[in-house]
Amino acid sequence: MPVRVCFVSLGLYSYANPDATDTAGGAERQLYLLSQKFSDSTDVHAVVAKYGQPSVEFRDGITFHRSYSPDPEKSPLLMPYSSIKLMRAMQRADADVYVYRGDPQKASIVAAIAALLGKKFVYNLANDSNITAEYQSLPPHFRHLFGWSLENAAEIIAQTPKQEALVNERFGTDSIVIPNGYPRADEISGYDEREVALWVGRLDQDQKRPHLFLDLVERLPNHEFILIGPRGFDESYCNSIIERANSIDNVAYTGRVDPNEVDRYYRRASVLVNTSAYEGFPNTFLEAWRQGVPIASLDVNPGRYLDTNIAGYANGDIARLKTDTELFLTDVCQRRKVGEKSRRIFESRYTIDTIASKYEETIRKAART
Structure with a gap:
């Protein structure tokens, strides 16, 4: 029964x-x-x-x-x-x-x-x-x-x-x-075809902190960024983030993207940037790893979920986050090395x-x- x-x-x-x-x-x-x-x-x-x-x-x-x-x-x-x-x-x-x-x-x-x-x-x-x-x-x-x-x-x-x-x-x-x-990816883009840094999450000031992502965007004016996410519950904060994103030339704000459509953004991404103060087990990490996208994270260690040391954890240092993000944006070999390692672990466990x-x-x- x-x-x-x-x-x-x-x-x-x-x-x-x-x-x-x-x-x-x-x-x-x-x-x-x-x-x-x-x-x-x-x-x-x-x-x-x-x-x-x-x-x-x-x-x-x-x-x-x-x-x-x-x-x-x-x-x-x-x-x-x-x-x-x-x-x-x-x-x-x-x-x-x-x-x-x-x-x-x-x-x-x-x-x-x-x-x-x-x-x-x-x-x-x-x-x-x-x-x-x-x-x-x-x-x-x-x-x-x-x-x-x-x-x-x-x-x-x-x-x-x-x-x-x-x-x-x-x-x-x-x-x-x-x-x-998360499901396995149906297709994966070549590592030399990727061109943007991606941020995905709710526009939430206390946990997700997209304002820190925009700080990073402004520190890397020669690279392209995409900000994806639905509005949070604080209207004033959400409006300020959207207005700020719209005023910066090298970032595009998409708003909410249907979960079944978000893969096309990951396939273009050289790196997923995470600025959360804390997480449980973020779906965005799984979405990135299944596409072989490395993660540059400010405060949440991706290696905690992979049970291994892996490049991309800034340990709270915004300058190091900038360095890691820029490395994944510019170094195809490092992007491939970290991305492939993450994808193999994802497919074996998650x-x-x-x-x-x-x-x-x-x-x-x-x-x-």
Whole structure:
């Protein structure tokens, strides 16, 4: 008999229906990719936001259950009507296992509802900050509820060994490491055909920090750059980034690019630049590696995910980031050496087929506990 799993992921629907405008990110993208690779022995449901769709709808092998229209500034627990909508949608899904990925406050609410329904709960970290800065910023009662959620979770999924260690250190409980995954590339451009430096991510001041990318652009006026990403929640900051990008001759801002179309930019890229303050397991790294694109990263070490030392980590030094970026833009041999090494490791560890198999087995184990 199939195991029924329900992903509680408000933005997931936008990956199955392009007409549903949303700023869903990497966490939702991963859940969608995983769902497309699960076997027939797993019945996939998802509780999603309200986009004007029917209360129940089947798309891309997923049964979607409409809940509420979210306010990014508020928890559903602070909006009783939304909490009721969320619970009704979860009840309608009638899953064996409910999975929430990311925000610790919302995870606590989903875990509590799953417990009320007498069902299993699985927590999947989406970012290191879920159990560090975000957790610490919660009100005391939510910190307690989140701790209870992890203690009573059927499974906890970490993306990296670092997250696994943090979960054990802070909450005294075990987790299983399942990294993000991505499909293999259909085609790869020659390394001497690449011409631009690429930045991909949400226009977010605190984590992604595209303003630092624009600082880099201005330091390398003889090279071409592309800035890709949807707007974040801070309108003033987003407007300032877009206006600044439009005023610089050697960078093009594309806005949001459909995930199925972004590969054409990676195929042109000599290097992917990352300016994030922190990450969980960035999809952009996987998107780059599958195309053999090296990464120049300011604060997040790409070698952490490859389990090897690899060129491109600036260790917080913007001058070194400039040097690394320029090297990959101008030195085809170095670009090829680092890009090919990254692609080989990606194909041996991080293809979506490999990751989905492990994820699906973890869900089935949770259902049996």
